[in-house]
Amino acid sequence: MKEIRCPNCQTIIPIDDSLYIEILKQVRDEQFELEKEKLEKLDQEKRKAQLSLMEKEYQTKLEKLSSQAEFEKLTLIQKQQSLLQKKEQEIEQLKSQRAIDLAKAELAFKEKIQDLENQKNQIETQKQELLLNMNQKLKDKDEMIEYYKDLKLRLSTKMLGETLEKHCENQFNQLRATGFKNSYFEKDNDVSSGSKGDYIFRELDEEGNELVSIMFEMKNEADQTTTKKTNESFFKELDKDRREKKCEYAILVSLLEPESELYNGGIVDVSYRYEKMYVIRPQFFIPMITILRNAALKNAQLKKELIEIRQQNIDVTHFEEKMMDFKDGFTKNVELASRKFQGAIDEIDKTISHLQKVRENLVASDRQLHLANKKVDNLSIRSLTYKNETMTKLFKKNKK
Known part of the structure; x- marks a missing residue:
């Protein structure tokens, strides 16, 4: 672009090269005409020479202006091309960066x-491992609950694979050599009276006199003959066997009515129905024999003392006091044993309740795992790219 200044107002007017050259040509033509008029007044030859010289000068200047304008035009084009190339390079760089x-x-x-x-796979693996672990724990807890329920019924009687009779016989034989040297404990095989008990226990003193005798009847809930029967349904027959076999006591060792608080409470005295009769659980088999034998030994000692007292004409009042002391002591021992047994039952009930709560918590944990699994299953590309145009476009492009 060229600029010209107005001689009057001094305003700068931008014009393009072609117009500038045209204006310049007009100015030069006008000047030429003026100079021509002047030269007409001169000598014809001189005019011609001057005219020729002026024409040459004019032609030279015109060529010079034309060359300059062309050069400036080419320079401008080159600058424009350079800028365009630079822009194209920048565009290519932006495209490459994009x-x-x-x-x-x-x-x-x-x-x-x-x-x-x-x-997702890791969560699935952990879920499977946790489910397996939880199922194993549930299985273990169920087994433990069943164990404690069974323990409550049997209280470490170790009767797995044994009958109740065999269990009691084994318990007695383990102590026979040390604690029951002068005792007799055998199956009742005498059916001459039409019935028989299970076992008869007899204890003799050093002189061979009988101290105590017990008729035992064992009833297991698993026996077909005891199905849906109560302990009391065997009292009458047991009392009959006791009398016919001339035994002092009758004891029913029973696993019947396992939920009964009465029979689970310890040693149950049913002498209000039948004389000298007791109902016990298997764990009280040996303790009951010991209690009755010790009572018999004490009674025998008192009898000896009574004989001595009578022989020495000593007042029998002292003997009666000892009898009362013995009776009170025996009652206290029975009550203490009953309380200890009930305490053990209460502890087992607490353990069962605790295990039930643990099982409920594990079941609740399983429900939470199912919810977590559902959330994982609902995870998808569509949900991840929802309302995200950039990710949606990328995913579509990747899919293509």
């Missing part, structure tokens, strides 16, 4: 999807 950014975003998107898949 392609790199898109590739990075696509890679990051794929890595994110893969990471989510890995997390």
Whole structure:
């Protein structure tokens, strides 16, 4: 672009090269005409020479201006081409950078999807492991609950694989050599009276005199003959066997009515129905024999003392006091044993209640795992790209 200044107002007017050359040509033509008029007044030859010289000068200047205008035009075109090339380079760089950014975003998107898949698989694996662990714990807890329920019924009687009779016989034989040297404990095989008990126990003193005798009847809930029967349904027959076999006491060792608080409470005295009769659980088999034998030994000692007292004409009042002391002591021993047994039952009930709560918590944990699994199953690409146009486009491009 060229600029010209107005000689009057001094305003600068921009014009393009072609117009500038045209104006310049007009100015030069006008000047030429003026100079021509002047030269007309001169000598014809001189005019011609001057005219020729002026024409040459004019032609030279015109050529010079034309060359300068062309050069400036070419320079301008080159500058424009350079700028255009630079812009094109910048555009290509932006395109390349955008392609790199898109590739990075696509890679990051794929890595994110893969990471989510890995997390899903990991959660699924952990869920399966936790479910297996939880199922095993539930199984263990169920087994433990059943164990404690069974323990409450049998209280470490170790009767697995044994009948109740065999269990009691084994318990007695383990102590026979040390605690029951002068005792007799055998099966009742005498059916001459039409019936028989299970076992008869007899204890003799050093002189061979009988101290105590017990008719035993064992009833296990698993026996077909005792199905849906109560302990009391065997009292009458047991009392009959006791009398016919001339035994002092009758004891029913029973696993019947396992939920009965009465029979689970310890040693139950049913002498209000039948004389000298007791109902016990298997764990009281040996303790009951010991109690009755010790009572018999004490009674025998008192009898000896009574004989001595009578022989020495000593007042029998002292003997009666000892008898009362013995009776009170015996009652206290029975009550103490009953309280200890009830305490053990209460502890087992507490353990069962605790295990039931643990099982409920494990079941609740299983429900939470199912909810977590449902959330994992609902995880999808569509949900991840929802309302995210950039990720949606990338995913569509990757899918293509």
